[in-house]
Amino acid sequence: MRLGVRRLSKRYGSVQALDEIDFELRPGEVMALLGENGAGKSTLVKILSGLVSPDSGEIEIDGSSATLYPSARSQAAGVAVVHQEYSSVPTLSVAENLVLGQKGVSPLWLPGRLNARAKKLLAAVGLDNLDPRTTVDRLSVAEMQLLEIARLLVRDARVLIFDEPTAALADREIERVLTVIRRLASEGRSVIYVTHRLPEVFRLADRVTVFRNGRSLPAKPVSELDVDAVITMMLGRELGTMFPNHGSFESKPIFQVDGLLASGLTQSVSLELRRGEILGLTGQLGSGASAVIQSLAGVLMPTAGHVQLDGEELSLRSRAATLKRGIAYCTADRKRDGIFAGRAIRENLSSPWMRSVSSGGWISGRRERRRTKEVAAQFAIDVKRLGIAVSTLSGGNQQKVAVGKWLGAEPRVMLLEEPTRGVDIGARAEIYQRLRELCNSGVGIIVASSDTSEILGLSDTIATFYRGQMTRIMAYNEWTEDALVREVMHQESAT
């Protein structure tokens, strides 16, 4: 056994990310790690790479007990991770990046020696023709990915973890990466391959471990499985009564998107949104769903397409332009651009609609307090403490603020990305309820989420995306969760 994990647990606030999971890895094997988003895969990867320490549980490497926190220990233990975000410095050359941060390298970086050493590593990942003197900012995405792998080879790592390595790659490039990984495994290294792409699992992996709701299922050899079996292992979560009833909506569209094309989409997208409808867009990393939302919000410049709002042409040139026409946009990452962490809850809630509680440039404190109190009450946020900083709230309540602030802006269309990421069950239910109420009052809502059960429970109409294209769009009652997951993973149904 190369790596053994027993009863590992990790809790983030009120969310149990890992619940006594077991995980094992043999020398020279490729283990695929599957599971829906939020099932705990990335938490395990963070623990193994030393970014986060577990609350409880044991880890063993090659038979002896190991502590992998902080990352220096993890590296010393022979664990190496290829992240989705690369750790190359774009302004330095390939050769320099291969040597950056490595121990035991001579302090003198003479180009001759560096380049020779680089050429050897590059050859091992199939980048023989790449000049090591090239600066990294001139590489293609695939080359950068292979460079990341080459960097790992230097470390002589025993456990290699790949986190969605092929998400942004074209088919031909994927093949290169898979070949390299197979070769690494055949040299005796162990590979954990985190992915949503079932074809790659069947082409590459020896065994499969599935995570579900923070719990792990025992690993199974790939030879004993087929697509149906894997999907069944991944699903099985109770939807519960978290979602409000679906509403009815008019037939006349409020929002008409025609031939929309932007970075992240490989084919143009056309769709309609009706008043009172919740349209759900779902797909994995790089599927194009978020590109659609961001274009419609005015944040991502489209390269083609027209949008009409209530019959009038809508300019997507800037965020200010779309906001003025009544498009609300709740982003995917509240910490980055969804809330003002250090400011009071009240100020956060009123930020998109300050003008409507002011006259002549003066904010009416009274009107602001009244309106924010109303919104807060709707979302079950303690109205007596709206003056404290948003950062003191739990994740779920912060998200309620991030979503709730748009209610007061009286939007005509509301766009949301990953609306319940990092949110506990109670807050999620409240957010869904408010969204449905908003919808019933005549606002159109488009939600993009990688959480298929959320989309299934919330939306009236669901569109699936895969690799930059919209693949299917149907009403909610024509979908099953099984079919939805297959469509998102681009698998043909066995039946």
Next chain:
Amino acid sequence: MIENFIGRIKPYALPLVVLIITWIVIASITPSFRGAGSVYAVLEGFPMVGLVALGLGVTIIAGELDLSVGSMAALAATIAVLTESAGLVGCIVIATLVGTVLGAVQGTLIGRLQINSLVFTIGTLILLRGLTYISSGNAPIIIQNFMMTDPLLDRYWIFSISSITALIVFILIGLFLTYTRWGREIFAIGGARNEAIAAGVPRVQPLTVSFAISAGCASLAGALAATRGGSAAPQNYADLLLSGAAAALLGGISLYGGRGSVLNVALGVAVLTVVATGLAARGSAASLVQLVTGALLLIMITIEFLAGRLTLKDTIFGAGLRGRSRKTTDTSD
């Protein structure tokens, strides 16, 4: 072969063109700025502005900015005069060493505390200036044994001892930045700090080194000037920050960090010195030099900004001023 050569020239194309044009213009309107004399004059700009620009440039490459260079130069000048009994070389070495140590302390604090270097060095700018006044007794001090400094006044064709010293420092720092791990790590933390640290580059040490170089160069500049001029006044060199920054940026050091070389700094210093010498020869006041320096600085950062915005990336205007590579990761999970 040719392609390789052109590739290596590209980042210096614009400053080189500016230098040539400026030289021709100034030479044509200023009779005294010709021939070997003009080259001598330009090289004489290196011991003062050149060294400060070099040190400042290193901190810019590291993604920071050392605002305290002027005060550091003044302090070093004072120390050099105070330690004149150590001899010409001795007092310069002592002053430079003290400055280097102070700079290393600054860099280490900035790195450990993870504080913005702008904010920190505004404070040390004032503090060091205060220390300068204290150590000089709030008045200018003079070298007693002024004959000791005579060698510095000699001119050897287009060189002087000061300019040769400065050029040697330029070359040494240049080699350091290009061929040593410590030097490349400075580029790494300046170009992409989070990625560099994720790759294993130490968080504090490159900053310690950058600020030590910055303070060391400024100190050497101050010490050379003080010994050459024979005196040190506590209020001096306050304008060095402007000239140093202007020279570094004019030569093509990118404010975005992680890019540039000592050749860039040298070109910028040359341009600035040509302009200053030309103006001085025509009897213009120092204030006009400031005006022109400020204007050139503004023009330069505007050009860099525009080159980044428009797609001029592959022309000589954009060469060496490339923006960061786009990240292709999606925002989900």
Next chain:
Amino acid sequence: MSEPSGVEPVGAAPSQSTRRPRADWLPQAIIAGLAVTAITVSIILTPSFLTIDNIRAILRNASIVGIVAVAMTPMTLSGNFVSLAISQSSMLAMVSFVAMIGAGWPQPVAILIVILALIVVGIVQGIIVATGLNPIITTLAAGAIIYGVVSEITGGGIIRAGDNLVSWGSSTLAGIPIQVLVFLFFTILVTILMSRTVIGRETMLVGANRATAGISGISIFRVTILAFVIFSVGLALAGILNGAAFNQATARSFPNLTIDVIAALLVGGTAIQGGQGSPLRSAGGALLIAVISNMMVLNDFSTGGRLAVQGGVVVVIVVLLDQMRRRRMASS
């Protein structure tokens, strides 16, 4: 680190769990505490500290620095750092005012023109910075250009008001020097602007999180321009007041203003990255620095000693504030 999405917890936790809020008032308390300590120590050690004349001198010194510090606060709050053109800009105001008075222009007209002129100069810089260029370098260059232009025009000499001396320059109203009154009103004005108006709130929000502000429809361009306008008004007032007091000016006037103002702002507790601070704090910082400075003068500190202490105070306080801010961010 990011939290996972959509996980059902084992044993559901209540939906609203608020962590105890860290003391937002702690930085202010520390600064106030320092100020009180400084004043108390001064009173004990220096008998001449607590005289009317001395208090008046402190207030006068604090006022000029204070006006500009308060005026620069919106700029720093919105995340645009500080301006390195403070000395030169105030000098521009002072020189133009004195020159116009000396040339016989009526005072109200001169005052108005100076304010407008500085606003224009400020807006130019504001546009450059709002477009995306580095604010430190931009203002560094602007300062040099202003100095160069004024120097060329004045030929480096002294500009005098000549026969048209301004009489109210050193006057007092009910015992309060005119500079202090202007300082007081200006501080109140800017404080109200920042806390009660839409554009003031937008300034705070842009400083708190630029990306969120953009998504919320706040115009970062407008906020930046306004910040430079307010700043320019403050610079103009400082120049006019000093011009009125001395009735002469040179291109080298206000030699230490840049450093004094930045120190006042930082000591007052306004974070240079934006989002934290207020005009009141900057006013307090100016007062504190004036008190410390005065205390040192009364105790015969040399120029060097005073500078060293000032620098030391700035470094210590800046580091303290930064550490506290960091700790607060990490715990949320």
